[in-house]
Amino acid sequence: MDDYPLLxxxxxxxxxxxxIMWLFLLFRVIMDIFRSDDLNGWAKAGWLILALVLPYLGVLIYVIARxxxxGTRDVREAKERDAAFKAYVREAANSPDAGGTSRGGHVxxxxxxxxxxxxxxxxxEEYQRAKSKLLV
Structure with a gap:
């Protein structure tokens, strides 16, 4: 233990x-290359080759250039996921239950x-009977 000091x-x-942080950045850059809609196939291939052949320099150039x-793509995708989730919740809240009526329809x-x-x-009496049928 004395031959390897704490510092x-x-x-x-x-x-x-x-x-490890650089590896995360490398994978993030590679994922961004593939999800980028504004790059054509050759540009994606070029960026990918640059990031893999010259990893440190390629990642640095990519982060500086793009x-x-x-960040814009991240925000857009987060908004799309949020909107899709909200639409799913709205659809699930109004979907028919086992009785065939929607949950909002009971109200x-x-x-x-x-x-x-x-x-x-x-x-x-008729009101109570109809209400009990709806609530069952």
């Missing part, structure tokens, strides 16, 4: 974490029943 251990850890558009049906009862078209 060298910290220095090794620092270099290890920097290497870093702003990387509307109950409101219609209450309105019919208030107008005198339904008696209290």
């Amino acid at each position: 060298n251990l910290f220095w090794t850890m620092l270099w290890f974490f920097l290497w 870093g702003r558009s990387m 509307e049906d109950l409101a219609k029943l209450a309105d019919l009862k208030d107008k005198g078209a339904l008696s209290e």
Whole structure:
């Protein structure tokens, strides 16, 4: 243990974490190359070859040249995922349940029943029977 001082251990850890961070950046750049809609196939191939053949320089050049558009694409994709999730939730909330009526429809049906009862078209007994059928 005396032949490897504590400061060298910290220095090794620092270099290890920097290497891991660079790997994450490399994979992020490669993913961005493939998801970029504004690049044609040859441009994607060129950027990919540059990032793989000269990794440090290629990644640095890519981040300098296209870093702003990387952020823009991230924000756009996050908004698209959020909109898709919200649309899914809205669709799931209005989808038919086992009885064939929509979940939001129960509220509307109950409101219609209450309105019919208030107008005198339904008696209290008929209202309670219809309400129990809806809620089951």
